[in-house]
Amino acid sequence: MAVMVGKGAMTNSIEELAGTDLLLVAGSNTTEAHPVISLRMKRAVRNGAKLIVIDPRKIELTKWATRHLQINIGTDIPLFNAFAHVMIKEGLYDREYVEKRTEGFEELAKHVEFYTPEYASEICGVPANEIIDTAREYAEASGKAAICYTLGITEHSCGSHNVQSIANLGMLGGNFGKLNAGVNPLRGQNNVQGASDSGALPTDLPGYQKIERPGVREKFEAAWGSELPKRRGITKITAMNQMLRGRVRGVYIMGENTVVSDPNTNHAQAALEATDFIVVQDIFMTDTAKLADVVLPAASFAESDGTFANSERRVQRVRPAIKPVGESRTDVDILLDVMKRFGVSQNLNTSSDVWDEMRRLAPILTGISYERLDKEGGIQWPCPSEDHPGTQYLHKDEMDSGIPGYFAPVDHIPPAEETDSEYPIILTTGRRRSTYHTGTQTGRASSFGLLVPSEMAEINPDDADQLELSDGEIVTVASRRGSVEVPIKITDKSPHGTIFMSFAFPELTQTNRLTSDAYDFITETPEFKACAVRIDKLNGTVTATASD
Amino acid sequence: MTTEIKRKLNVEVNGITIECAAQARVLDAINEAGFDVPTLCYDERTGPQGTCRMCLVEVEVEGKTQQVAACTAFASDGMQVATHSDEIVDYRKTILELLLSETSSPTACPKCISFKKCELHDAAEQYDAKWDAFPSLVAREKPKDPNPFIQRDYDYCISCFRCTNICNDWEQAGAITVHGRGQENSIASFFNNDLLQSPCTFCGQCINTCPTGALTDKKIVGKTKAEDLKRTKTICPYCGVGCGIHLLSENGQLKGTEPDFDAPSRGSLCVKGQFASWEFVKSEERLKYPLIKKNGAFERASWDEALDLMTKRFTEIREESGPDSIVCWSSARSVTEANYLMQKFSRVGIGTNNIDNCSRT
Numbered sequence: 066m067a068v069m070v071g072k073g074a075m076t077n078s079i080e081e082l083a084g085t086d087l088l089l090v091a092g093s094n095t096t097e098a099h100p101v102i103s104l105r106m107k108r109a110v111r112n113g114a115k116l117i118v119i120d121p122r123k124i125e126l127t128k129w130a131t132r133h134l135q136i137n138i139g140t141d142i143p144l145f146n147a148f149a150h151v152m153i154k155e156g157l158y159d160r161e162y163v164e165k166r167t168e169g170f171e172e173l174a175k176h177v178e179f180y181t182p183e184y185a186s187e188i189c190g191v192p193a194n195e196i197i198d199t200a201r202e203y204a205e206a207s208g209k210a211a212i213c214y215t216l217g218i219t220e221h222s223c224g225s226h227n228v229q230s231i232a233n234l235g236m237l238g239g240n241f242g243k244l245n246a247g248v249n250p251l252r253g254q255n256n257v258q259g260a261s262d263s264g265a266l267p268t269d270l271p272g273y274q275k276i277e278r279p280g281v282r283e284k285f286e287a288a289w290g291s292e293l294p295k296r297r298g299i300t301k302i303t304a305m306n307q308m309l310r311g312r313v314r315g316v317y318i319m320g321e322n323t324v325v326s327d328p329n330t331n332h333a334q335a336a337l338e339a340t341d342f343i344v345v346q347d348i349f350m351t352d353t354a355k356l357a358d359v360v361l362p363a364a365s366f367a368e369s370d371g372t373f374a375n376s377e378r379r380v381q382r383v384r385p386a387i388k389p390v391g392e393s394r395t396d397v398d399i400l401l402d403v404m405k406r407f408g409v410s411q412n413l414n415t416s417s418d419v420w421d422e423m424r425r426l427a428p429i430l431t432g433i434s435y436e437r438l439d440k441e442g443g444i445q446w447p448c449p450s451e452d453h454p455g456t457q458y459l460h461k462d463e464m465d466s467g468i469p470g471y472f473a474p475v476d477h478i479p480p481a482e483e484t485d486s487e488y489p490i491i492l493t494t495g496r497r498r499s500t501y502h503t504g505t506q507t508g509r510a511s512s513f514g515l516l517v518p519s520e521m522a523e524i525n526p527d528d529a530d531q532l533e534l535s536d537g538e539i540v541t542v543a544s545r546r547g548s549v550e551v552p553i554k555i556t557d558k559s560p561h562g563t564i565f566m567s568f569a570f571p572e573l574t575q576t577n578r579l580t581s582d583a584y585d586f587i588t589e590t591p592e593f594k595a596c597a598v599r600i601d602k603l604n605g606t607v608t609a610t611a612s613d
Numbered sequence: 614m615t616t617e618i619k620r621k622l623n624v625e626v627n628g629i630t631i632e633c634a635a636q637a638r639v640l641d642a643i644n645e646a647g648f649d650v651p652t653l654c655y656d657e658r659t660g661p662q663g664t665c666r667m668c669l670v671e672v673e674v675e676g677k678t679q680q681v682a683a684c685t686a687f688a689s690d691g692m693q694v695a696t697h698s699d700e701i702v703d704y705r706k707t708i709l710e711l712l713l714s715e716t717s718s719p720t721a722c723p724k725c726i727s728f729k730k731c732e733l734h735d736a737a738e739q740y741d742a743k744w745d746a747f748p749s750l751v752a753r754e755k756p757k758d759p760n761p762f763i764q765r766d767y768d769y770c771i772s773c774f775r776c777t778n779i780c781n782d783w784e785q786a787g788a789i790t791v792h793g794r795g796q797e798n799s800i801a802s803f804f805n806n807d808l809l810q811s812p813c814t815f816c817g818q819c820i821n822t823c824p825t826g827a828l829t830d831k832k833i834v835g836k837t838k839a840e841d842l843k844r845t846k847t848i849c850p851y852c853g854v855g856c857g858i859h860l861l862s863e864n865g866q867l868k869g870t871e872p873d874f875d876a877p878s879r880g881s882l883c884v885k886g887q888f889a890s891w892e893f894v895k896s897e898e899r900l901k902y903p904l905i906k907k908n909g910a911f912e913r914a915s916w917d918e919a920l921d922l923m924t925k926r927f928t929e930i931r932e933e934s935g936p937d938s939i940v941c942w943s944s945a946r947s948v949t950e951a952n953y954l955m956q957k958f959s960r961v962g963i964g965t966n967n968i969d970n971c972s973r974t
Contacts, residue, residue, distance in 0.1 A: 252853030298966030320944030371948025375855025391901025
């Protein structure tokens with residue numbers, strides 16, 4: 066999305082979602098992954114808004130939906146292109162907005178001509194009349210419609226194209242830069258926004274300033290008093306491949322359980338094992354820490370001073386409630402010490418010093434001081450000066466990029482791995498409300514075992530019948546990369562031919578031993594949402610195929 | 614936030630004139646003027662009910678005086694409001710004494726003992742309302758509920774229905790409802806099942822809106838002393854919504870979590886934020902000192918040993934294979950300041966742009 070309109074961030078605020086006329090939620094199991102955002106969606110419905118859920122699974126949010134488009138996994142682009150097709154063909158798009166605020170409309174119109182509802186329906190499995198009705202409803206709510214999406218859209222090998230097809234729709238509907246109307250990626254982890262804001266990216270310095278853009282590097286060189294590397298760096302995915310080739314030899318990992326959270330566990334583990342020296346800084350002895358040469362004990366959030374930035378670009382203060390346990394130290398404290406040993410000269414002692422240096426260098430954050438955060442509460446970037454109130458929604462008078470929004474014609478790309486007779490079932494992965502990510506935190510909360518006791522492979526009742534599986538039966542799920550044992554849960558949440566698993570119980574079930582290491586070629590986001598698997602009974606009986 | 618304010622009203626509260634929005638309620642005007650009336654059934658998120666009658670005030674409009682519930686009545690231009698006339702104060706005291714007669718002793722209130730003075734007993738103190746002013750009503754039967762999260766003690770329930778409103782209207786979980794009528798009423802899950810068998814998601818919102826000791830956090834009730842509890846305003850460590858929380862600590866030990874009602878999240882939390890945001894911090898499995906791997910096994914090390922070894926090895930690798938042979942991976946779990954330092958370390962300390970975070974996973 067950054068390519069088309071500027072920055073990849075929620076354009077609206079969370080609270081605004083309650084005030085929309087139409088909400089289109091794609092690839093987001095909001096009640097489980099972002100429960101508190103789902104409250105705003107439910108409220109919108111109670112206020113009379115339409116809620117359209119696009120998801121292969123019959124997720125809980127569909128109970129509130131006015132329409133559920135049960136799409137085949139990985140076929141979002143044809144669907145969104147068909148929405149665009151209908152809006153253009155029937156003249157329902159926001160002409161004035163498109164003329165004033167965008168470029169590339171003619172190319173898009175020509176491109177999506179091909180994506181008739183009937184054609185898209187064949188690929189995505191949504192009936193053509195539902196596609197037409199949805200496009201009309203979205204157009205009717207022009208200027209008051211918000212789209213929300215999460216990893217169900219981005220965790221595909223065509224993830225960035227998925228996002229572009231969604232942004233196309235947003236611009237056609239005139240839904241960028243307005244109150245209660247926009248396009249909103251809901252961010253997964255507590256501070257994923259802040260980590261990216263801070264410049265912990267191979268291409269960007271703090272505040273999304275491109276390292277390869279003229280003048281940017283020079284500005285930071287002057288501020289930091291040091292020459293900086295000119296060439297962009299490599300992503301995690303590339304780095305792991307380079308490890309296996311011996312080109313990356315040292316790795317410093319802060320607070321991440323790479324082995325469990327990344328796709329194709331066997332590959333991630335082999336990559337790390339191939340390096341010469343690993344430092345892991347974490348609060349627990351994770352599977353990744355076990356591979357390290359040096360383990361540094363870090364303080365938890367409850368012992369740390371600083372800020373998190375949430376999904377709506379809001380910077381909020383994190384304050385220590387207790388002292389770090391044992392000899393553990395905060396990440397800031399450890400890094401200041403490490404940097405001193407590497408001869409980085411800087412006059413920084415506290416989180417507040419670090420923040421002040423960062424905001425001076427990152428214009429989107431310049432106006433946000435700790436004093437203001439303490440007094441006013443969280444502030445949303447961009448906030449260029451201390452008298453600026455912060456920005457509730459992006460792209461108000463012009464696109465954040467400063468230039469018109471650019472329509473991106475994109476085509477359907479099927480998931481990298483398709484099913485065949487040997488691996489006939491699609492595995493899609495995701496979250497459950499009472500467990501979080503790799504389970505290092507929720508796994509340690511007392512009584513949470515009562516809510517979701519273990520990993521489960523959620524399977525459709527018809528498929529279970531055909532495979533002669535019973536509820537709770539432990540089976541082997543195998544992909545081309547590995548296999549795990551897991552109990553079966555029969556539920557009509559899962560569509561025919563698809564099973565669902567999370568990755569929160571790595572001690573018993575390392576789901577990411579199964580997942581594919583295909584990734585989006587622009588963002589290098591892994592394809593967690595689709596890989597081909599087989600289910601075998603534990604007694605060795607190879608099951609019949611579930612495909613039709 | 615979306616409503617357009619068309620015009621302002623002038624309202625006088627206890628002699629102070631303030632300006633408020635056209636659709637303001639009398640309660641908004643009272644709060645705006647800086648006065649406080651007890652509101653035992655009111656939660657701003659689900660709106661007014663007007664059932665507890667504690668916010669009754671005297672209003673005078675065009676020479677006519679009447680008593681209204683401040684939470685339900687709309688303000689009007691030129692209205693005069695008296696919040697603490699003798700008659701009103703007396704009236705509130707009587708209502709409080711009637712409510713108290715339905716409850717167990719204030720000295721045993723689980724919320725007052727373990728968390729903070731509950732709204733009911735706070736109001737009782739303010740208005741000098743006596744627990745035994747009226748004959749005590751028979752205590753209700755305690756529901757047997759094995760759920761490990763929410764303690765239900767109906768001896769303190771005053772039937773304000775904040776919990777059922779928050780569950781049905783705000784969360785839309787529909788886990789609890791009012792069971793029975795009149796004096797016999799109680800809050801129950803459908804068919805009187807325990808909560809684990811209900812649609813309850815254990816978001817804990819009922820606990821946090823409850824104005825009495827009827828609903829409390831079972832994980833910590835009885836294990837903390839309200840007067841020793843310290844509250845630290847911070848942010849939930851789980852997802853990207855960033856709900857505001859208060860961490861509860863006692864003598865340097867974490868004890869639990871409460872939502873921060875002043876944060877943009879307006880007091881909302883899910884089961885993770887409410888019940889799983891602090892125990893992992895206290896886990897015995899926390900790493901407590903640096904470790905260095907020697908012959909395949911970790912050995913305890915000092916910080917100097919660990920950081921010296923790190924400096925030595927990274928420096929050697931950089932000299933042998935260049936700065937781009939090292940990568941730094943930052944954390945979406947850690948504070949932004951640490952992420953900033955990590956990228957600066959990578960670029961200035963090591964000399965590589967090979968810095969990434971886990972935003973892709």
